[in-house]
Amino acid sequence: MxxxxxxxxxxxxxxxxxxxxxxxxxxxxxxxxxxxxxxxxxxxxxxxxxxxxxxxxxxxxxxxxxxxxxxxxxxxxxxxxxxxxxxxxxxxxxxxxxxxxxxxxxxxxxxxxxxxxxxxxxxxxxxxxxxxxxxxxxxxxxxxxxxxxxxxxxxxxxxxxxxxxxxxxxxxxxxxxxxxxxxxxxxxxxxxxxxDPRPYVERLLSNRMRREKEILDHLTCTPATVETIAKAVYRKTDPHIAMAAERNVAAHLEKLCSESRVVEKAGLWRLAGH
Structure with a gap:
């Protein structure tokens, strides 16, 4: 895209x-x-x-x-x-x-x-x-x-x-x-x-929501750190891109936390209520 x-x-x-x-x-x-x-x-x-x-x-x-x-x-x-x-x-x-x-x-x-x-x-x-x-x-x-x-x-x-x-x-x-x-x-x-930017922006938003679902799916298995989630969800090997992926995961987790869907304790993130 x-x-x-x-x-x-x-x-x-x-x-x-x-x-x-x-x-x-x-x-x-x-x-x-x-x-x-x-x-x-x-x-x-x-x-x-x-x-x-x-x-x-x-x-x-x-x-x-x-x-x-x-x-x-x-x-x-x-x-x-x-x-x-x-x-x-x-x-x-x-x-x-x-x-x-x-x-x-x-x-x-x-x-x-x-x-x-x-x-x-x-x-x-x-x-x-x-x-x-x-x-x-x-x-x-x-x-x-x-x-x-x-x-x-x-x-x-x-x-x-x-x-x-x-x-x-x-x-x-x-x-x-x-x-x-x-x-x-x-x-x-x-x-x-x-x-013709509208379809492009719609795909950007859809991709962010897909990443969010992947993060939640990963946390259904086990609590995890930002780094672990980023490796599992983004699978980036280049260190610069991997760092950016970690920052995006951290931002997704903050969003999900504000929505009471995940919680964090001692660096480990888990689904709320689990």
Whole structure:
């Protein structure tokens, strides 16, 4: 179900949809695919940057500067993770563009120019607070059905939900919200453009529910640790992917615990009432 694309051009913008250009940072990894997507949004003669990317990629930074047209008006941050937010302070200093982040943004060391809340309008976009991957995660929706989906929905893979900042109950609830929104195209934080996204998001949610059932089925046999459950359910051998699987299992267990379906004692999880 996941999408692939060739190695993208670096330090160069490409047109992805009307009024939007994409640049891909040179920070590939097992968690970021080819790299972080930065979007340049032109609206009413003003230019906004969505997720300027990692601070380490100077060529990407200069390409953002070169791609700015009209009046540079602002920097929108989907969430505080450094591969998305890292270059924001430097871009503000270089261009004078204000930085807008979620009201839930956790970095006390950075003073943004404005906080965004669910339902707010900015740059012709509607702000959607979509916690799950991160507590401060935002998506941005245009009036004509384009959604900047950040890391909440990526086209190349499912996102990691890692407690304590990640929350599986919130993540699934916001997937349901995005399904109801029924946007026509997603521009994710990593990976290619996602067209006809509703069936894809429905499968993402279905897969999470399948994992949840597998965890519960495993616990019907015996109490288990997060690590044991992850090995049995995900069966990942790559250490980085196995670690991500453990974090997802921990998030599922927190969700199930909040629903009084499982309990934990001394590091062992078991079905409630067993």
């Amino acid at each position: 996941f999408l692939e694309e060739p190695q993208p051009l670096r330090a160069q913008s490409t047109h992805v949809t009307e009024g939007v250009k994409r640049l891909v940072a040179n920070n590939p990894s097992k968690m970021t695919y080819h790299g972080t997507n930065t979007y340049i949004v032109e609206t009413s003669g003003k230019t906004f940057v969505v997720d300027p990317g990692p601070v380490e990629d100077s060529a990407h930074f200069e390409a953002i500067i070169a791609a700015l047209q009209g009046k540079p008006a602002g920097i929108l941050v989907t969430h505080h993770h450094s591969d998305h937010f890292g270059a924001a302070p430097a871009l503000r200093q270089r261009t004078g563009m204000p930085v807008f982040v979620s009201r839930a943004f956790p970095d006390d060391a950075f003073e943004p120019d404005g906080y965004l809340v669910d339902g707010q309008k900015i740059a012709g976009l509607t702000v959607l607070h979509t916690p799950g991957h991160a507590s401060d995660h935002l998506c941005f929706a245009t009036e004509d059905g384009v959604l900047f989906s950040g890391d909440h929905v990526m086209s190349w893979n499912s996102t990691i939900v890692s407690p304590p900042d990640g929350n599986m109950q919130d993540y699934c609830a916001q997937l349901r919200r995005l399904i109801e929104l029924d946007s026509r195209i997603y521009l994710p934080g990593h990976g290619p453009v996602l067209e």
